[in-house]
Amino acid sequence: MAEYLLILVSTVLANNFVLVRFLGLCPFMGVSTKLEGAMGMSVATAFVLTLSSASSYLVHQYLLRPLGLEYLSTLSFILVIAVVVQLTEMVMRKTSPLLYRILGIFLPLITSNCAVLGVALLNVQEHHNLFQSALYGFGAALGFGMVLVMFAAMRERIAHADVPLHFRGAPIGLLTAGLMALAFMGFSGLANL
Amino acid sequence: MLSDISTPVLLLSLLGILFGLGLGWAARRFRVEQDPVVDQIDALLPQTQCAQCGYPGCRPYAEAIASGEADINQCPPGGEAGIRALADLLGREPKPLNPENGVEKPRTVAVIDEEACIGCTLCIQACPVDAIVGASKQMHTVIEEACTGCDLCLPPCPVDCIDMVELEPRLETWRRSRPAPKIALREPA
Numbered sequence: 001m002a003e004y005l006l007i008l009v010s011t012v013l014a015n016n017f018v019l020v021r022f023l024g025l026c027p028f029m030g031v032s033t034k035l036e037g038a039m040g041m042s043v044a045t046a047f048v049l050t051l052s053s054a055s056s057y058l059v060h061q062y063l064l065r066p067l068g069l070e071y072l073s074t075l076s077f078i079l080v081i082a083v084v085v086q087l088t089e090m091v092m093r094k095t096s097p098l099l100y101r102i103l104g105i106f107l108p109l110i111t112s113n114c115a116v117l118g119v120a121l122l123n124v125q126e127h128h129n130l131f132q133s134a135l136y137g138f139g140a141a142l143g144f145g146m147v148l149v150m151f152a153a154m155r156e157r158i159a160h161a162d163v164p165l166h167f168r169g170a171p172i173g174l175l176t177a178g179l180m181a182l183a184f185m186g187f188s189g190l191a192n193l
Numbered sequence: 194m195l196s197d198i199s200t201p202v203l204l205l206s207l208l209g210i211l212f213g214l215g216l217g218w219a220a221r222r223f224r225v226e227q228d229p230v231v232d233q234i235d236a237l238l239p240q241t242q243c244a245q246c247g248y249p250g251c252r253p254y255a256e257a258i259a260s261g262e263a264d265i266n267q268c269p270p271g272g273e274a275g276i277r278a279l280a281d282l283l284g285r286e287p288k289p290l291n292p293e294n295g296v297e298k299p300r301t302v303a304v305i306d307e308e309a310c311i312g313c314t315l316c317i318q319a320c321p322v323d324a325i326v327g328a329s330k331q332m333h334t335v336i337e338e339a340c341t342g343c344d345l346c347l348p349p350c351p352v353d354c355i356d357m358v359e360l361e362p363r364l365e366t367w368r369r370s371r372p373a374p375k376i377a378l379r380e381p382a
Contacts, residue, residue, distance in 0.1 A: 083212045094223035
């Protein structure tokens with residue numbers, strides 16, 4: 001139990017994928033101008049990340065490992081992620097049109113979120129089992145969603161602030177992200193995995 | 194030695210095929226049923242994508258008719274015959290074309306005066322059916338078969354080098370004209 005808790009604390013705070021490992025920066029900068037969009041993106045990412053890290057584990061464990069083809073993991077994980085995203089989109093469209101309308105445009109974007117591939121590859125590196133992999137993915141998504149929503153909330157305020165001309169837009173956003181990353185350095189050593 | 198190459202190739206091909214089949218199955222299994230009436234209405238519209246009805250294209254107009262948001266007499270390119278067909282399909286009373294949306298005109302195609310064209314690409318961006326070819330600072334031209342005669346390329350042209358010409362009936366463009374309405378349309382009281 002403690003081990004699972006440690007995975008969560010590690011992925012959400014100490015080894016946050018965005019601010020400590022610098023993965024998934026593209027949606028972090030891209031969909032953080034509106035709070036609603038950031039929330040939608042977080043939920044969609046959590047959904048896909050958990051599913052895809054579990055299924056990448058299965059592909060690695062039962063196909064690549066027995067055949068000695070571990071070097072193909074990057075390629076096959078990309079395939080798995082793309083399929084999971086497509087499948088999620090179809091199922092969601094059928095079963096929950098409301099959720100689809102909220103998350104619909106974000107789902108295809110997740111395919112190119114490098115945090116998703118990063119989680120799958122790190123799972124292999126850390127020799128996680130199936131449940132640990134899924135939890136690692138979920139924790140990563142939780143950490144991603146948390147900082148994304150925090151960052152979006154800050155940017156909404158900054159948009160109304162009197163920022164010096166040359167810092168307006170992306171530069172002040174990047175500075176804010178840098179300061180957030182500095183703050184998250186304080187969590188390092190909290191959970192070493 | 195050979196298996197070093199063939200095993201990964203086979204495995205990845207197999208994975209790709211399996212995933213493809215899975216997604217194909219899922220696409221059928223989880224297909225979202227759309228309103229079939231919209232498809233039927235869309236099939237009756239002339240597909241000029243001219244937006245004279247006030248909607249961005251024929252499909253959105255069809256959706257608006259199906260939801261009761263728009264009336265059936267807002268499509269000038271479809272003309273009276275189009276309104277009649279829509280009225281038949283929906284079991285409504287046919288009514289004259291709404292003059293606010295425009296008047297019925299003979300079918301035309303856009304022709305670019307290639308001497309005058311400056312290659313600004315503005316008409317390419319305006320064309321709803323991608324019937325104009327050309328590149329920046331190169332002369333543009335219209336693909337006659339694809340042009341729907343919607344007039345949307347006229348306003349953006351900075352040198353007014355586009356003309357709408359009535360289509361000469363040729364062997365490949367001639368179509369049997371639609372039968373004229375048998376009874377006169379009444380103005381709604």
